[in-house]
Amino acid sequence: MPCILLDRRTVVSAIERYPLNMTFFSTPEKLEIGDIPFIASHEKPTRRDGLLYYRRVVEHFGLDARPGEEVTAVTRTPEGKFLARVGRRHETISYLADNIVFATGYYDWPNLLGVPGEDLPHxxxxxxxxxxxxxxxxxxxxxxxxxxxxxxxxxxxxxxxxxxxxxxxxxxxxxxxxxxxxxxxxxxxxxxxxxxxxxxxxxxxxxxxxxxxxxxxxxxxxxxxxxMTGYYASTDLISSLGVPVDHATGVPAHDPATMMTPVPSCYIAGVMAAGRDANRLFIENTRQHGGVIVEDIRRRTGA
Ligand SMILES: Cc1cc2nc3c(=O)[nH]c(=O)nc-3n(C[C@H](O)[C@H](O)[C@H](O)COP(=O)(O)OP(=O)(O)OC[C@H]3O[C@@H](n4cnc5c(N)ncnc54)[C@H](O)[C@@H]3O)c2cc1C
Known part of the structure; x- marks a missing residue:
């Protein structure tokens, strides 16, 4: 199924921004995706092990990942396709897609203290x-x-x-x-x-x-x-497409069996599905989302 991955930073950029000396709390096999073994010399892999592993997964499958491309708006065309406006360096481009998956994570949106001085450089x-x-x-x-x-x-x-x-x-x-x-x-x-x-x-x-x-x-x-007050999943883009977001939990409406939202062909994946309780979901218990979504698209479209 042809697919492109747009990321305003880079692949697995949350891991890239982990503390430099961090080790995962998960053992390697719990972080594996695409049936590719994650070999690490320690019971708990390091940040560098993780970066190496996920880069290799992208390369192994020849995934069309496009770092430095930021989705700034998504609308629907009269034919029901998704039109994504994307900022790339100094230009704005657009992509047209039959299906869209939001996996924008939480690490870009810290829970602010909301006190004077929070914007100081230290x-x-x-x-x-x-x-x-x-x-x-x-x-x-x-x-x-x-x-x-x-x-x-x-x-x-x-x-x-x-x-x-x-x-x-x-x-x-x-x-x-x-x-x-x-x-x-x-x-x-x-x-x-x-x-x-x-x-x-x-x-x-x-x-x-x-x-x-x-x-x-x-x-x-x-x-x-x-x-170190945690992070929350931003739902601005998905809300603009008309996906309802639960006021209390911040969770976008979706069917957990397929990850599809009430907007047909629009899916969510990863920690985004946790809303404001970002600790509830992590790699271990969301890494199956990709497979679930592809299966659902195949079932719906016969692709
Ligand atoms: C220090 C630390 C240690 C952790 N250890 C573990 C562990 O041991 N085991 C475990 O299972 N989990 C662990 N986690 C949690 C794990 O990192 C997250 O659950 C996981 O990264 C979430 O993946 P995701 O794909 O949903 O989101 P992310 O990994 O956050 O990816 C979201 C991506 O979307 C991009 N993006 C956002 N908005 C846009 C936009 N508008 N346009 C384009 N791109 C956009 C971002 O740049 C980012 O690359 C840890 C987290 C932290 C902070």
């Missing part, structure tokens, strides 16, 4: 590596896997780290093999923790933190703020 929703924070005061917001990994790596690289989290304690989703490490660092006071607290303002050299019960405010020095 605030980031992405963590790359600890080394650059050596001897810095680093405030990490959140208590999930990304926050825990960032806090531990920054601390090991010589940063003074403080965690700020709205609830009490670490998220239940934190990898069990990492939990004792972070728990002990907090217990011994190597990494500071402000539980039941939220950031109310970010200044160039400090953050203001407020305790949720009682409202006591504290200033914490901060050369870097890592807001």
């Amino acid at each position: 605030v980031s929703h992405y963590f790359l590596e600890g080394h650059r924070h050596w001897h810095q005061d680093v405030v990490v917001v959140g208590a999930g896997n990304s926050a825990v990994d960032a806090a531990l790596e920054c601390w090991r690289a010589g940063a003074r780290v403080t965690l700020v989290h709205i609830a009490e304690g670490f998220d239940r989703t934190v990898k069990p093999w990492v939990l004792p490490d972070i728990t002990n660092r907090v217990k011994e006071g190597s990494i500071g923790a402000h539980w039941h607290s939220r950031i109310v303002a970010i200044h160039p050299d400090r953050v203001e933190v407020e305790q949720i019960d009682g409202g006591t405010r504290t200033a914490i020095p901060a050369d870097q703020v890592l807001a």
